[in-house]
Amino acid sequence: MTIAKAHQIVVIGSTWGIKNTFHSFVAILATLLVITTIYLTRDRGEEKLSQKINVSIESLSSSKCDLFSGKWVFDNESYPLYKEKQCSFMSDQLACEKFGRKDLSYQNWRWKPHQCDLPRFNATKLLERLRNKRLVFVGDSLNRGQWVSMVCLVDSILPSSIKSMQSIANGSLNIFKIKEYNATIENYWSPLLVESNSDDPVNHRVPERTVRIKAIEKHARYWTNADYIVFNTYLWWRRPLMNVLWGSFGDTNAVYKRVEMLRVYEMAVRTWSDWLEVHVDRNKTNLFFVSMSPTHERAEEWGATKGDNCYKETNMIAKEGYWGKGSDPKMMQVVEKVLDDLKTKGLNVQMLNITQLSEYRKEGHPSIYRKQWEPLTQEQISNPNGYADCIHWCLPGVPDVWNELLYAYIINQ
Template sequence: MFKIQENRPNCIHINLIPNAKFLTGHYTMKVYATELSWRITPYNTQRKVSLLALILILFAFIHLLTNNCQSPLLFRYFKTSDVRGIALEKKCDIFSGNWVPHPEEPYYSNESCHLMIDQHNCMKLGRPDKEFMNWRWKPNECELPLFNPAQFLELVRGKSMTFVGDSVGRNQMQSLLCLLSSVAYPEDISHKYSSNTDYFKRYFYADYRFTLAIFWSPFLVKSSDADPNGHSLNSLMNLYLDEADEAWAKEVENFDYVIVSAGQWFFRPLIYNENSKVIGCHKCFIKNMTAVTKYYGYRMAFRTAFRTLQSLKNYKGITFLRTFSPSHFENGDWNKGGNCARTRPFTSQEMKLEGYAMEFYLTQVEELRAAEKEGTKRGLKFRLLDTTEIMLLRPDGHPNQYGQSPHKNVAVNDCVHWCLPGPVDAWNEFLLYMMKTEGQRSLQGRL
């Protein structure tokens, strides 16, 4: 019926032969005709009951062992739906699907949206191909509604939304500004709140009393320069993993929607501090300093960010974790001539989630699940805006050399940010879908 193998430490593998079947996580056993032909006697009945009890105990034991051996971390790659399935209700998984051709014009263009910045304005800066704009995300089991700007603005009437994170978070905010531009243009009120209006932006849609903001915080936690030569693209920095960055922590309390994200900055050399003490570093090459992985720093940054949100007395907002956005450098690292010149998406057969992208993704999701569980005690909502796997398939969506002015003396290609319009617009389709879902849940709860 089965045999047990110990193929790797602390994990037992059970191989079932064809007479045993798997049905939704439970085991069933084919009953043979010879067993059915037993005569019914007190002895045989007792024997059958004992045998059945042993079989049930054995299958429960097998079920426990196999469940304990199925952590995604043990596989070379996996599908993000395996993780999401733990908490998703039996509804359509909008994050599982494929990019499909979409010949219609995009929602906006660099000519129709006057809020686009040059970093994302690939067409203005000379990108010759346009096919990257003609793909749309199609979930496997349902239709993802088109982004409806009027509907979005009605949902957020009298409310506020902020993006907390790095420049990829701003990339999503710029997409949202352009998606809404066919209905309304906001007033830029950034100067009323910050002297650093390049990184801290606020917009106000007066007709809807809606505020949209970005708090630039690439590590989510407090940071400072540690390189004696000054700040540069890859200079050494201090991270204080148990202290939230006040740039957002002091401002976010009264926002209704908070979209948190971070990623690429954690690859640079970093010295980690906790409890006002240095605990080690990542890629710093300092003598006698303990090496600590970037994954540890990443985990603690999100843990601190989520716990900070939970600790804010007046915070009643919905927190969305927008998951890690992979880069697509080929033919070299980002600072060694790497580029991203592809003009079509990958298929799910060509590219799988693995390596550092998988580790970053799993780290985020684990911290979100812990925050979600703790947040329910205060009535706080933490939601997963899962973009990692879908963006892994879009090497064609980056600016590459078309995300900077050709007159600037910069040799680094941009394979981190995303062209507008482009695949990043799907993030806001997801966001609107999830906001509507939250509204439906709230209504059902009141009813």
């Protein structure tokens, strides 16, 4: 960082000989007048110089490094930030080492922005910032994975006597509480943000996805008064058409219509933003939106064999700027437009743009190394590509970096 330097202005006085004559007296008066003028001019100059320096400092402090543009650096000394087995609340869907993965190099990568460094994650410092506060992750299973990551990042420094986990709202809201700090790190299941027929945290796989496009209060009441809210919604929208419901589920007078997905997505995000505009306390709540988490389900996109996916991948994608077809820029453009509109209304939602940095990490997914919730068929066993999970992420791993980015914003606010 460039450091502005102020140059001292040094005034050197002269020794004057004084004669007891009228002319000498006049000369002294004239000299005093000149010196006074010099000092006044100097003071005004110093004031202007001070103003210039202040402007320069303000300009420097307002300029921000792009945290989302950078590269991955292998670091097996300081990463991972925690051990999978040491996290009391690790999810079996993300515990790749536990379920047989031998190559653990995916745990040893650090994200390095081009123009600066991410601050080192400090769990104690974060908890101090969260004292008497709520940090809530709202969204789908990728958002839940980021929540598990955040819990694991702070869990290791806490004795069991001051931490607890509870589930309420039919399992939709999971609350990790740190008693000593009176702080909570929470996750609320709401994969489409608005109400839908996929809102059950367990039984949400339905053949036809339907959303109540103008209804959000059922979910939003659980976010109210949170101090930090981290939203996402993307994965569950990946289909050409969606069922839109005007009315209530089970209402015989309700109106259903099939609508192109991007249009429905925009309506849902607008409903979400309308709720924020009306209900969020701008002096209390800090808002974040996590961009698309990329998938790696088509190996031909990075030059591998067609029909393969992330299964057996152990190296990241080296091509700078790589972008897979599993990420839809049009959807994030919708979000960016909505966030820009909110900003004009005095409500700032910080975008955590994790898409590009995550695109490189094709080797970071669970693949076959996770708990299988249903018994595998013989066909699946003979073809691991068919049941490899190339959507979620192993922990420790990529979502830890998402939380390092979040941490940087929370600490520097």
